[in-house]
Amino acid sequence: xxxxxxxxxAIQGPNGSGKSTLMKSLARQLKPSSGSITLDxxxxxxxxIVDFARxxxxxxxxxxxxxxxxxxxxxxxxRNPHQSWWSNxxxxxxxxxxxxxxxxxxxxxxxxxxxHELSGGEKQRALIAMALAQEPHFILMDEPTANLxxxxxxxxxxxxxxxxxxxxxIATILHDLNLSAxxxxxxxxxxxxxxxxxxxxxxxxxxxPEEVLKExxxxxxxxxxxxxxxxxxxNLDLYVPVSIAKSSEKNSATQI
Amino acid sequence: xxxxxxxxxxxxxxIMLINLCLGDLTVAxxxxxxxxxxxxxxxxxxxxxxxxRLPRLLTAFVVGLALATSGYLLQALSxxxxxxxxxxxxxxxxxxxxxCAMLLKFDFQTIPLFAFAGGITASFFVASIxxxxxxxxxxxxxxxxxxxxxxxxxxxxITLAMTTFGTQLMAQGLYLWLLGGISGRNWQELxxxxxxxxxGLIVAFAAAKQLNLLxxxxxxxxxxxxxxxRCQLVILAAAVLLASSAVALSGMVGFVGLVAPHLSRRLxxxxxxxxxxxxxxxxxxxxxxxxxxxxxxxPGQELPLGTLMALIGGPFFIYLLSYSLDQxxxx
Numbered sequence: 001x002x003x004x005x006x007x008x009x010a011i012q013g014p015n016g017s018g019k020s021t022l023m024k025s026l027a028r029q030l031k032p033s034s035g036s037i038t039l040d041x042x043x044x045x046x047x048x049i050v051d052f053a054r055x056x057x058x059x060x061x062x063x064x065x066x067x068x069x070x071x072x073x074x075x076x077x078x079r080n081p082h083q084s085w086w087s088n089x090x091x092x093x094x095x096x097x098x099x100x101x102x103x104x105x106x107x108x109x110x111x112x113x114x115x116h117e118l119s120g121g122e123k124q125r126a127l128i129a130m131a132l133a134q135e136p137h138f139i140l141m142d143e144p145t146a147n148l149x150x151x152x153x154x155x156x157x158x159x160x161x162x163x164x165x166x167x168x169x170i171a172t173i174l175h176d177l178n179l180s181a182x183x184x185x186x187x188x189x190x191x192x193x194x195x196x197x198x199x200x201x202x203x204x205x206x207x208x209p210e211e212v213l214k215e216x217x218x219x220x221x222x223x224x225x226x227x228x229x230x231x232x233x234x235n236l237d238l239y240v241p242v243s244i245a246k247s248s249e250k251n252s253a254t255q256i
Numbered sequence: 257x258x259x260x261x262x263x264x265x266x267x268x269x270x271i272m273l274i275n276l277c278l279g280d281l282t283v284a285x286x287x288x289x290x291x292x293x294x295x296x297x298x299x300x301x302x303x304x305x306x307x308x309r310l311p312r313l314l315t316a317f318v319v320g321l322a323l324a325t326s327g328y329l330l331q332a333l334s335x336x337x338x339x340x341x342x343x344x345x346x347x348x349x350x351x352x353x354x355x356c357a358m359l360l361k362f363d364f365q366t367i368p369l370f371a372f373a374g375g376i377t378a379s380f381f382v383a384s385i386x387x388x389x390x391x392x393x394x395x396x397x398x399x400x401x402x403x404x405x406x407x408x409x410x411x412x413x414i415t416l417a418m419t420t421f422g423t424q425l426m427a428q429g430l431y432l433w434l435l436g437g438i439s440g441r442n443w444q445e446l447x448x449x450x451x452x453x454x455x456g457l458i459v460a461f462a463a464a465k466q467l468n469l470l471x472x473x474x475x476x477x478x479x480x481x482x483x484x485x486r487c488q489l490v491i492l493a494a495a496v497l498l499a500s501s502a503v504a505l506s507g508m509v510g511f512v513g514l515v516a517p518h519l520s521r522r523l524x525x526x527x528x529x530x531x532x533x534x535x536x537x538x539x540x541x542x543x544x545x546x547x548x549x550x551x552x553x554x555p556g557q558e559l560p561l562g563t564l565m566a567l568i569g570g571p572f573f574i575y576l577l578s579y580s581l582d583q584x585x586x587x
Contacts, residue, residue, distance in 0.1 A: 029475055053481030060479075064335065066471040068526045077469060081481035088465050134480070 001188060001206055005137055006167040008160060010180035013190030014222055018201040019173045020061070020142055022190065026171060027058035027140045039138075053081035057131035061142040065115040071126045072111040075101055078133025101132035105159060121152030128159060139163065141172040145179065157183055177213060177239040187212040191221050219245050260524060261534070268537050271544045275313045276305060279551055314450075315441040315505055316547045317540045320512055322453045322502040324520075324539020325460055327513020328531060329495035332467050333488060334386070334394045337518065338576060341375075341499035342510035344399060345406030349378025350496075350503040355414045355430060359421050364504075365448045371500035372452075378406055379496050436509040436562020438547060449501045456498035457536075463491050464528040471528075509562045511569020512539050518576070542568075 003009050011019050024030040026037060028044050037044050044052055057078075065074065078101070079094045090098070102108045105125040110118075118126065124144055131139050144160075145153040153176070160170055160183055174180045180187055189212050191204040204221055205212045218226055218239075227240040276288045281304050283291075291305040323341060330339040330346070341347045353374025357367045386399035414434070418427040466487045469477040478484045502509065516539035517531065524534040543561070546568065550559045 027479055029478065049478065049483055050481040053479060056479075058476075058479035060475060063476050064471075064473045066526060069471075074472075077472065077480060080465075080469060086462060086465070 001203065003138065003169045003171055003186075005169045006164055007169050007185045008164050008183050009169075009171040009186045009188060010184035011171065011173045011188045011190060012175070012177065012180055013201075013204075014192050017190045017192040019190050023058075023140055023142050023171070023173055027056065028052055029058070050081050053134060053136075055136055056138045056140065057134040057136035059127045059131045059139065059141040059144060061144075061146055063127060065123075067116060069115050070112050071102070071107055071115065071118070071122075071129070072098070074115060074126055075107075075111075075129045075133050078130040081134055097135060098133050101129045104132060104162065105129040106155075119152075120147050121149075121155060124148060124152070124156060125159070128156070132163075136168065138169040138171070141170065143173045143175065145174060145176065153179065177218070178236070181209045181213055181237060181239070184209055189217065189221055213239065257525070261530075264524075264534060264537050268541055268544075271541055271548070272313055272317065275316070275544050275548050276309050278548065279304075279309065280555065311441055311443055311446050312438055312547070313544070315438045315446055316543045318446070318450055318453055319438065319502045319506045319509060320516070320540035320543030321536040322456065322498040322539075323509065323512035323543070324516035324535045325457060325532060326495045326498035326502070327539075328517040328535045329460055329467075329491055329498070330513065331517055332470065332528075333491055333495070334396075334399060335471070335473075336394060336396050336399060338396060338400060338514070338573075340511065340514035341495070341502075342508065342513060343403050343573070344382050345378045345403040345410065346375045346382070346496055346499050347503050347508055347510070348407040348410035349381075350375035350500040351434065351508060352378075352410045352413050353500070354433075354504050355417055358426065358430060359417060364445045368449055368452045368501045368504040371504040372497055374410075375496040375500040375503070376493065378410070379492055382406060383492070432560075433507040434562075435560035436507040436565065437550075437558070437560050438506045439551075439558055441505065445505065449505045452497060452501040456494045456501070457532075459490060459494035460498075460532055461529065463487065463494070464532065467491065467528045507562060509543065509565050511565050511573060512542055514576070515569050515572050516542055518572075 001009075011022060013019050021030060025032050028037075028049075031045060039047065039052070039055060044056075075098050076090065076094070079090065079098065082094070083089075099108065102111055105128050107122070107125055107129055110122065113122075115123065115126065128139075128141070128144065141160075144156045148156065157179055160172065163170055164183075174184075185208070186206060187209050188206040189204045191202055193199060193201040205217055215226060215228070218224070222241075223245045225242045225245050227242050229238045229240060230236075231238055273285055273288070276292070277283050277285050281301075283301055283305065287301060288305050291302045292310060326346075327340045330341060330344060331337055333339070341350075350371035351374065353370035353372065354367055356374070357370035362370065382399065382402045383394070385402040386394040414430070418430055422430070466482060469480055469482045470484070470487065470491075472480075474484045477487075499513070517535040520531060520535040520538040523538075524530055543565070546564045547561055550561050550564050553559060
């Protein structure tokens with residue numbers, strides 16, 4: 001698996017298949033027990049944590065946020081990897097970067113709003129703005145569209161598209177096949193562990209959306225029958241989950 | 257906000273002045289100040305004010321400041337508003353250290369170091385239990401239960417050590433000290449503690465930015481380039497140093513580290529540097545006020561400071577406990 005700047009990698013797979021674990025490994029939160037993750041040829045665990053944070057930002061699915069903190073205060077913490085360890089002062093560059101991060105996420109008017117007063121969509125954008133303040137080359141997002149309604153999902157997708165144009169590499173977990181198909185350059189499909197055979201969860205397929213989002217592959221990974229629809233007006237291929245696949249019904253029946 | 261802060265400072269000065277004036281011998285404020293700053297006044301007043309009340313007053317101030325700051329740091333580290341050096345067993349660990357130092361007849365310059373050794377051991381023990389198997393975060397229940405368990409073991413160790421190795425006089429002295437009191441503290445005991453406390457305070461202030469980052473959770477803090485483990489260790493050491501210095505000086509005075517940060521959060525908001533100053537001063541006011549009560553409630557006889565603080569802090573803790581359990585259940 002490889003990610004270039006300006007590329008969007010969508011990670012998909014059923015619940016519990018280890019997408020978040022994969023994401024946390026990429027984000028240097030979990031140390032892999034085998035294999036390695038490299039950034040510009042260097043193993044990320046051999047890198048200084050600050051150097052890593054200057055290149056790779058991580059947007060968790062949700063975050064504990066201190067009561068009373070404002071969006072601006074949160075986003076300015078994103079400057080931490082660029083500041084000396086004792087200094088709290090913002091330089092001109094810091095301030096410009098924070099403002100442009102807020103602007104890109106459409107938050108410049110809300111910057112004094114407290115985090116606990118934000119809607120789900122605003123909070124997600126605030127987390128992305130903090131990641132942008134790190135001025136990273138890569139951003140890793142753990143389900144940025146979770147718990148958001150359609151409109152906010154599209155907003156997040158629009159931000160991702162804009163970041164891609166600015167040559168930032170993005171890896172993101174997405175559940176919605178349609179969103180993935182629209183923005184991803186690559187899709188990695190993670191399959192669940194097969195406990196009967198003792199096989200660990202693996203990346204079943206990786207490649208361009210049209211290569212990965214195939215009927216038989218999706219059925220075997222998600223155990224779901226899908227319908228494929230082409231919408232003339234938007235010129236989009238849409239994936240509609242129709243029913244639970246027959247084979248998996250049989251499985252659960254025999255287990256009972 | 258600025259006005260509130262000025263009011264807090266003014267109130268601290270006021271209560272210090274009251275502490276200086278009231279007691280078995282009541283002195284007019286002007287006379288008291290003259291005794292402190294101008295070295296004048298009659299012999300008796302000068303002796304009482306400069307020899308007894310001033311060191312006692314400063315001791316109360318330092319103990320309150322140290323315990324409150326330590327409580328604030330522990331709460332920030334565990335991201336749990338119920339953490340406090342007394343409840344988490346750090347104070348008990350420090351008390352074991354002090355008891356050892358007393359038995360080995362060390363002087364007051366080294367006693368806080370023994371207290372620190374005891375306190376840091378206790379804090380590692382409690383932290384490793386509260387952390388459990390999860391990679392990040394601590395469990396509130398485990399933190400408090402480990403604190404209780406540790407406190408009873410520490411109490412038993414102290415009793416055992418005293419009955420086995422100590423003289424009766426020593427045991428009596430230690431018992432009085434354990435109850436928590438600051439009567440009879442003199443300059444020789446105060447000055448080393450002030451040094452240790454200053455180190456803790458300086459570290460706490462220098463780590464304000466790191467505390468801000470840690471408030472976002474360990475995962476986010478580390479993705480922002482913070483070396484989480486190292487930072488937590490340094491801040492924990494500062495918190496333990498502050499609590500241990502207070503224990504070495506005043507024995508087991510509980511709940512200051514719990515009550516002061518809470519009050520100050522309610523009154524002054526949540527900024528880290530602001531909180532460090534305000535909860536410190538709130539703690540100082542609490543201990544100064546309790547000590548005033550301890551000295552004046554029953555004339556001619558003194559109540560132990562720890563007992564008074566427990567009377568104030570205990571119910572407050574119960575209130576917080578029921579409140580926070582409700583919150584946990586509603587989630």
